[in-house]
Amino acid sequence: MKLYHCQHSRSLRVVWLAQEMGLDLEVHGLEFPPRAKEPDYFDVNPTATIPALVGDGVALFESIAILEFLAHRHGPTSLVVSPDEPDWPNYLQFLHMGEATLLPPLAQIVRYRMLETKERRLPQDIFIDRLQHVTARLKEHEFLAGERFTLADISTGYALHLADFLRLGEQMTPEASAYVQRMRSRPAFQRAFEIK
Ligand SMILES: N[C@@H](CCC(=O)N[C@@H](CS)C(=O)NCC(=O)O)C(=O)O
Numbered sequence: 001m002k003l004y005h006c007q008h009s010r011s012l013r014v015v016w017l018a019q020e021m022g023l024d025l026e027v028h029g030l031e032f033p034p035r036a037k038e039p040d041y042f043d044v045n046p047t048a049t050i051p052a053l054v055g056d057g058v059a060l061f062e063s064i065a066i067l068e069f070l071a072h073r074h075g076p077t078s079l080v081v082s083p084d085e086p087d088w089p090n091y092l093q094f095l096h097m098g099e100a101t102l103l104p105p106l107a108q109i110v111r112y113r114m115l116e117t118k119e120r121r122l123p124q125d126i127f128i129d130r131l132q133h134v135t136a137r138l139k140e141h142e143f144l145a146g147e148r149f150t151l152a153d154i155s156t157g158y159a160l161h162l163a164d165f166l167r168l169g170e171q172m173t174p175e176a177s178a179y180v181q182r183m184r185s186r187p188a189f190q191r192a193f194e195i196k
Contacts, residue, residue, distance in 0.1 A: 001025055001055035004044060006032040007196055008165060010063040010103070011051030013158045015195050017067050017151070019188035023074055025053075029196045033115070064099045067151050079154075081146040091145035091152050094137070098155030101130055106159065109166050127163060128171050134160070138175040142182075149186075157183040 003018075003025045005011040009032060018025045031037040035048040045052040045061050053060045053069070060066045071080050081091035105127040134156060137144055144152040160180045163169070169177055183189055 001053055001058070003027050004030055004034075004041065004050060004052040004054070005195070006030050006034070006050045007193075008032070008162065009050040010099070010158065012161075012192060013063045013154050014051050014053065014066050014070070015192040016154055016158070016189055017070055017079070019192045020079060020149075020154070020186075021070070021074055021077060023070060027195050062099075064095060064151075064155055067095075067154060071151060078148055079150050081150055081152070085146060087146045090137075091150060094134075094144040094152035094156045095150075096155070097133070098152070098157070098159045102127065102134075102156065102159035103162075105130070106162050106166065109168075113166065127168065131160075131163075131172060131176055134179075135173040135175045138179050153183060 003011060003014055005015060005027050006029070014025070015027060017023070030041060030050065032050070033048075034041040034050060038048075042048055044054060045059075047061055049061060051061070051063055051066060053066045058069070060069055068080075071077055081088050085091075109127075134144070141147065143149055144156055146152075157179070160172070160176055161183060163172065164177070164180050169180070172180075184193075
């Protein structure tokens, strides 16, 4: 299947999963933002957002849905916490928190720091406040759910990686910073990060 990717975008989650699972995805790199720089991309994804996974009669444009789709289609895999495991609710929480709660303020930072003029920057405090829940978990556990590396780490780990890339690292707790480093030290993450 073909994955549309921009290096620092949410499609890194999907490239990362493919590396973790050894999946053979065809990665098609685009210039960011495709809405402005890749007009043909509207024919692939009408929202022009990244990522998009297309092929085998499937077209998906939500990064977490793509993670679940690939993990289940090519599973079983330990990257999924199943409903009969005690930590399943916690897994679901972090799987979705990474996108639904943590990414929106970061996306605003991308917009106002990188795409808009300097005068239009927004404060980053919301994101740092929201990290408290992640930090509380990391004080007691190495991973976010299931006591092992799972999709929840790809979802929320990517959010923390992006925050650090946007120079919010100094405002993060020591637990969150150490977690980012642990995630980045994974060979699959490093391979994924080199793919353009
Ligand atoms: N909820 C979607 C959000 C997709 C999204 O907004 N992607 C960003 C890149 S990380 C994007 O394409 N932004 C450019 C734009 O909106 O034009 C997902 O998880 O895939």
